[in-house]
Amino acid sequence: xxxxxxxxxxxxxxLGPLVxxxxxxxxxxxxxxxxxKNKPAMGFWFVPGGRILKNESLExxxxxxxxxxxxxxxxxxxxxxKGVFQHFYDDSAISDSISTHYVVLAYVLKMDNRxxxxxxxxxxxxxxxxxxxIVNSYKVHSYTKAYFI
Numbered sequence: 001x002x003x004x005x006x007x008x009x010x011x012x013x014x015l016g017p018l019v020x021x022x023x024x025x026x027x028x029x030x031x032x033x034x035x036x037k038n039k040p041a042m043g044f045w046f047v048p049g050g051r052i053l054k055n056e057s058l059e060x061x062x063x064x065x066x067x068x069x070x071x072x073x074x075x076x077x078x079x080x081x082k083g084v085f086q087h088f089y090d091d092s093a094i095s096d097s098i099s100t101h102y103v104v105l106a107y108v109l110k111m112d113n114r115x116x117x118x119x120x121x122x123x124x125x126x127x128x129x130x131x132x133x134i135v136n137s138y139k140v141h142s143y144t145k146a147y148f149i
Contacts, residue, residue, distance in 0.1 A: 003053060006094065013092045017101040021058075021065055022049035024082060024147050027111040030130055031148075033140065034069075034123030040089035040100050044141035045127070045134075049104070062107070071118060079107035087143045106147060 004012065012018070024047055025032035033045040048069035052061040059076050067073040087102040118126045131148045134140050 010092075010094050010098065013094065013100055014098050017086075017103050019052045020049055020102050020104050021052065021061060022047050022085070022104050022106045022147070023066065023069060023079070024106060024108045025070065025111060026108060027113065027128065030128035031134060032118075033127055033129055033134070033144065034118075035125045035127075036122060036141075037124045038122055039091050039093050039096075040087075041141050041143070044144075045129075045137070045139050046123075046141050046144050047147065048123070050122070058105070066109070069118075069122070074109060076107070079109040082106040082108050082147065085143070085146060104143075 023032075032048065034048055036042050036044055036046050048065075050061075050065045050068065052058065056064070062076040062079070063073045083106055085104040085106055087100075087104055089100040089102075092098045092100040129137070129140075134148050135145055
């Protein structure tokens, strides 16, 4: 798998869509959301997830992202596929003036417990919310709400 240098990544964002995985993590009728500290969607509550890298299989990306986001590696077979979604942002992780387009593969991942360590560079805090709380909160991003409507 290849992580692009910043200049090439910026060009990729400018010219085409990014493919990512979003994780709809559930436990006891609640769902895990992280408070985003980076653009895009900075300042909103959002499901965990991330981009698939060049030459990275879906299976490898799922394992890498669950390890990075949830501190536990899961196989793609541990989740159930929810569908394909599109996210359009006016800004990007690198530039306020370049928009971002994501094609998102969303997966539901049911947890046996919620006692796991959560630390990563995308979120500054975490919370578990019910579907109703997610849908009714103005602090939850509309793209996350779409998974629950």
